[in-house]
Amino acid sequence: MSYRVGIIGGTGYTGSELSRLLCRHPDIELAALTSRSNAGKDVTSVHGFLRGYTDIKFTERISDTKDLDFVMVATPYGVAMEEVPALREQGIKCIDLSGDYRLKDAALYEQWYGKEHSDPEGLEKAVFGQPELFRERIKGADLVANPGCYATSAILAIAPLMKSGLVHDDVFVDGKSGTSGAGMTPSARLHHPTCGESVIPYKIGAHRHQPEIDMAVDMFAGSHLDVAFVPHLVPIVRGIISSCYFRLKKDASQEDVDAVYEKQYGAERFVHYVPEPSIRDVVGSNHAQVGSKVLGNRVVSFGVLDNLVKGASGQAVQNMNLMLGLPEADGLDFPGLGV
């Protein structure tokens, strides 16, 4: 059985990464990619890397393609909440890669995104798509909110340690991202020629992934976490590392901390607990690495991933596999580039 999948926002960085993953997925037919600016053009005229893998054309709207089973929304926030209700009415399962469905509360969405949520019912129903922490809920969902890239890396590092009770409930998260995180049309300050030979902090105390990290960790660990999150841009295209600094509650050893992460991730296909995490090891793949080091009465934990794959499109495919009852690693089981 082949499922017909469409992508809204097919020319963006996450849309193109989705199409790269889906065009060779064993159970998926890549049936539609929308682009308002390229409607009617061959997909390969924009995505040259897809030559030999697809012969479809961009459409203006997702409704231009019939008989879709599944839709991924890969647009800036504000679009999914307008598109998803009609798709769900037709019985089409959806994943939103933007922030529209991640926060559990319409008032919180308005506070952080600056606009009223137009689909509060969907917001309530949506499941937060972090498979390693919420796998069973994702399996039963027809709408999944794919987590943000920084949020994924930080939550993977923070949640198990918070749940363990070994650390105090406050953490500093020092996030560093490649420039592709800002999408195709970044602000001047986040544009690669401006920051490609520099390192800058940005959105300090105001980043939209902060409430997302709070929410996911609170849900998983069952206790409230005080997060101080500072994102930085570093001069690479892909990749994120979140270094998360905690205070230990008692004299926990490195072995105690190792045991927490090994228990959480030991059986996972895409999250690996390693001594020295590295962005180069994961770039181009859906694999994430987590590491930790006890430093006296503190511990630092790292979450490392490719923002476009495990931080966005790869995680979306992993969620889609769970929602469709397919093997979780289908279409994703390949290593990072290494060099």
Ligand SMILES: NC(=O)C1=CN([C@@H]2O[C@H](COP(=O)(O)OP(=O)(O)OC[C@H]3O[C@@H](n4cnc5c(N)ncnc54)[C@H](OP(=O)(O)O)[C@@H]3O)[C@@H](O)[C@H]2O)C=CC1
């Ligand atoms: N880049 C990253 O690392 C990550 C991004 N995300 C999130 O995923 C989403 C997509 O990001 P990214 O791929 O980087 O974005 P891009 O800016 O690279 O691409 C945006 C896409 O959306 C389309 N689009 C823009 N506005 C609209 C609209 N009003 N209606 C329909 N289509 C629209 C654009 O095509 P056209 O204008 O031709 O229609 C384009 O295909 C964002 O919400 C982002 O925050 C999440 C995790 C990581």
Ligand SMILES: CC(=O)N[C@@H](CCC(=O)OP(=O)(O)O)C(=O)O
């Ligand atoms: C480098 C860079 O600019 N990154 C983006 C994060 C991209 C992302 O995941 O944002 P969403 O929550 O909208 O999905 C940022 O910091 O805003």
